[in-house]
Amino acid sequence: MQINRDMNILVVDDFSTMRRIVKNLLKELGFSKFDEADDGATAWPMIQSGKYDFIVSDWNMPEMTGIELLRRVRADAQLKDTPFLLITAEAKRSQILEAAQAGVDGYIVKPFTAATLNEKIQKIFERVAQRQQA
């Protein structure tokens, strides 16, 4: 499936090294338009601008967690369909269930590989395409 490599992506993580790594991996996959946020609280107003086609977020952040950010996105009529990928060290069954319930599109546990990221992104956008056809 052909993914639009021109999409605007927001990378949210409180660790700057992680944001750099995710951005570089996404670049490697052919994406080029990124913005960064260091917390859910800083990401939320950015997302509300409606600019982003894809959100990649950490879970555990000091002000607003990734799961809270996801809930806000899903609760907003304009933004609710934005694909949302969590990349996190949180790996408890109950947390993954919680994320699924909140409407996450993909869930990657750290540490992860470039192949995993690629695979999840493929899957997410296949599903998005199916949703749009339906």
Add this chain to the structure above:
Amino acid sequence: MTQASQNNPQLVLAKDLVKALESGDQATARVLTQQLAAQDDKSMYEEVSSLTRDLHQTLDELDHLPLLMQTKHDIPDAAERLQYVLDTVEEASNKTLTSAENSLALIEQIMGQNPSSDIAVALQKLQDELNNIMLAQSFQDLTGQVLNRVILIISSLEQSLIALIQDAGHDYNAIPDKPKSEQELEKGIGPNVTRESKKDALASQDDVDDLLSDLGI
């Protein structure tokens, strides 16, 4: 009746209660039940205040001794050292990422000059290796999260101990500074990472060289 049971007010009340119940005297039984319950509360209060007294005494005896000194000096020192590890590892990780990014940009530049297919294949492999180096830096995020959590635990332990020390009537601020023993310096204390240990430490090789040259070395 033994001496012990005569002196036990709970037992006396309980026996009276049995007597009252047997004779069907409900009013007396109710009063005795309440008194019995009150006895229980009283002994609990006595227990708690004796514990508090013990604690106070223990802390008094510990005056200037390990717990007070550790709370004031060692615990903040440990937290500061962990913060140093967190910051240093992050800095190193960022340097590695910068170098990997710069190298990837160079590879792209060479790729743009139509290299031979052999070189192109080698560059592709090099690119993969650099990406692996980059991805390996994600350990910093994981260890950083762990350190952040431990620092939080240490700080809350510190707060609890300070509260305990002050509840026992000690003036936290009056706990004296920790003497730096010659013996400790002799053994070596490692990198000077805390505010306390940076006192009197030289910041760079240049400073060390300056000092040495002042000494004629």
